[in-house]
Each structure stands twice: as structure tokens, then as C-alpha cells.
Amino acid sequence: MNIAYSPCPNDTFVFHAWAHGLIEGAPALDVTYADIDKTNQWSAKGEGPEVMKISFAALPWVLDEYALIPCGGALGRGCGPLVLTKEGVDEPSFLSGKTVAVPSEKSTAYLLFRLWAAQQVPGDVGEIIVMPFHEIMPAVRDGKIDAGLVIHEARFTYGEYGLHMMTDLGNWWEEDTGLPIPLGAIIAKRSLDVSSITKWIRESVDYAWENPEASQDYVMKHAQEMSVDVAKSHIDLYVNGFTRDLGEDGFKAIESLLGRAAEEGFVPKFDLELLRK
Template sequence: MLNLAFSPCPNDTFVFHALVHGLVPGAPAVDVTYADVDVTNTRALDGAFDVVKVSYAALPWLLDRYRLLPTGGALGHGCGPLVLTRDRRRPEDLAGATVAVPGERTTAYLLFRLWSAGFAPGRIEVVPFAEIMPGVAAGRFDAGLVIHEARFTYPEHGLTMLADLGEWWEGETGHPIPLGAILARRELNADALTGWIRSSVEYAWRHPEASADYVASHAQEMSADVTGRHIDLYVNEFTADLGDAGHAAVADLLGRAAAAGLVPPIAGLR
């Protein structure tokens, strides 16, 4: 039995549907834990899972126990986190502000820290992702850092995008945006796991209708349109294989963060 943890977001349920439902030849049965990435980032510290989806920003604390797999994760173009406000229009307006973020070791927050180095906010509050946009709209927070489907839905909350951190990252580096990584315990067969997960990704692309009910059941009341746009954006060629470009993007992100004193340095990814 393979102990697997990933989020209930549409991109993850789409990717892992075939593996979870016994549709990948030769793969073992799977015991799934569904949890937001801020939870998996923390629980993976204790080696709680055989295979786990975490933030790339959490890798410096996890690579002693886990190995990065080159498939199944989230990395791409035009898919970065957003900084949202009700009425602030310039990055420097965040100086001294209260900003809600989805987790201390999320890639979104790491990108925010790199981006905001010259105008640090006054206070950071870690809150569940679903509370961020309503909290900003209600005035509980001056700004919020959001990910995933919020890219499509923030206007419904009456909010304004102050910055697209993915756009900033791509402009600064030319790299795609590293978001979520798939890790496997180092004592497991990484080649076999990579093959099974890649087969699950390929099955999802060949049979998108097969996972529709499974994805919808975990999509937290997202509309079918938002769910489809979410999958189209976050499941891409890098999901099948990180490749040299994906590995370079992750190495640059963690190298810049280590140089800024935000994360411990790492020896390598492979």
C-alpha cells in the first residue's frame, strides 16, 4: 500500500485520479490523504507519507528524507500567485500593511518575500486559503496572497490585483514558475514511482472525462468552468516531466532565496 498525500485542488485530483483508482498497470494500491499544501509541508517533516505534494519552497527542509520526482507537480507560465487588495494600487503601499498568506513555507510566500524585499509589510498572518479573499474584502487584512483558482475568481470579491508574482518572476528570471513538487521517500524506488505517476498524468490527458466526477467531488463548490481553467493552466508539459528547464527554475528560486537568507541552502535537486 502506497501512502500518498496531495491537495483536493482540481489539478492534483486530475493528475492522480488514475493512480488512486487502480488504473495504472503494475502500480500498488494507494491510501490517500487530502490536505492543503501548508499541511503537507509540515507533516512531511516527520516523513508521514511515502509520496507527497509539497511547495517547492519547503524542499530545503525535506530533501534529507525525500527525493524530488520529475513528474506530477505544478510548474508553468502565467500561473503565479497574486497579491490582492481592495484599494491599494502600488507595491510600496504595502509598507506596514497586514498581509494574509496561505502558509509560511509555500512557494507563494517565498516569491512574495523576494518581491517585497524593499517595502516589507508590517505584519504577516497565515490563514486558511479560503479565508483570504473574504478577509481582504471585509477589511480584516490590507492585502492577501492567493493562488490557484483565485486567479479567476478574485473580481467576484470586489478585489484588485496589485501584483502578479508569476509575471514578476518570469520577467526577472525568464524561468517558469515553480509551485508544487512531488516528493518520494528516499528508500523507495524513485524510477518506479515516476513511471506510475507519469502514467497517471498521461491517462488523465487521454481520458479527461474519466476523472470528472472525482475532480468535482473535491473541487470545493468551484464552477465547472473554473475547474476546467484551473486544470488547463496548472497541468502542462512540466507536469509530465520537469526537464532541464523545470529543474533550472527550481534551483534558481531556492538559490536566490538561500542567498537572501530566507531558506537553508541545498546541495542539489537530483
């Protein structure tokens, strides 16, 4: 079975067991390691592997062809994207007319940013530039852009670049809605045996938790030069109960995010019931 997920520690931790043939009855995986912007684009075009990790924000474009798998993704509390600047400014009005780098136009991070900016930034944010997430902090530091929207382990390392956090969009979302933050989703072609894929991913998550040291070499091999401690912090933050099962709170969070975004015209309107089918 063909699958694409990122080289980030949460994904390699979750899929280690299945990728290494440790899940009984599961087919062998042919893994493509891809940035979330690439998988968002592939899924929107109906291209790429049969199973992929994409942004929850990209779901409205793909749900006719792909089913949302209710496990394996990234959703939680205290794990949202950050808006960073070089200057120590806290006022959102700073972003009026400014250049902001984002990791993907269809990323959940960018969707949260748009919802937040619509509330908080007077006038319009200036130019939006899509940039691989590992390039954003150096670009802010070097003055190539005015602000950056960052995800993943950047929340642990932005201080090393001398950057300032203007806002934590996860905190804003949780305070505004009381719900967890939907970040990354696992999807599979509807023509596949979705229930079996769900079972195998859930067993891979269980194996990872029961054998936390087993995946360390695999995780660090793909961890883009981050330290073991940062990789562990990354896993602890993004792999949680919602990774094993979205549950009712998880689905409510996704429905709230995408329902609000559709009302604002940020994503196409779609049948929310497809999220559970």
C-alpha cells in the same frame, strides 16, 4: 502506498488514474487530502505519508529524507500567485507596515512574495498571517487584513469578491528570470523505489490527458464548490508539459528560485545537486 495531495482540480486530475487502480502494476493508493500548509509541515518533521505534494519552497528542509519526483507537480508560465487588496492600489509601497495573509510560511507563493517585496516594498511589510487559502479573499474583502497572497483558482475568482490585483508574482518572476514558476512539488521517501513512483505518476498524467472526461466526477467531488468551468481552467493552467516531466527548464527554475532564496537567507542553504538525485 500512502499519499497526500490537495483536493484542488490539478492534483485530482493528475492522480485520478492511479487513485482508481487504472495504472497497471502500481500499488493501491491510500489518499489523504490535505492543504499545502499541512503537507509542508509534515514533510519538515518527517511525518505524514510516504509520498506528498508540497511547495517547492519547502524542499530545502526535506531533501535529505525525500527525493524530488520529476513529474506530477505544478510548474509553468502565467500561473503565479497574486497579491490582492480591497483598495485599487498598484504601488507596492502600500504594503509597508500592512498585514498580509499568506497560505503557508513555506509556500512557494510566500517565497516569491518575499523575493518580490525585498525588491519592491520600501521598509518592511507588517504582520504576516498564515491562513487557509480559501479564507484569504473573504478576509481581504471584509477588511480583516490589508492584503492577501492567493493561489490556485483564486486568480479566476477574485473579481467576485470585489478585490483588486496589485501584482501577479508569476509575471514578475518570469520577467525577472525568463524562467517558469515552480509552485508544487511531488516528493517521496528516498527509501522507496523512486523510479517506479515516477513511472506510475507519469502514466497517471498520460491517462488523464488521453481520457479527460474520466476524472470529472472525482475532480468535482473535491473541487470545493467551484464550477466545472473554473475547475477546467484550473487544470488547463496548472497541468502542462512540466507536469509530465520537469525537464532542464524546470530544474533550472527550481534551482534559481531556491538558490536566490538561500542567498537572501529565506531558506537554509543546501546542496542543489540533491534536487536531481
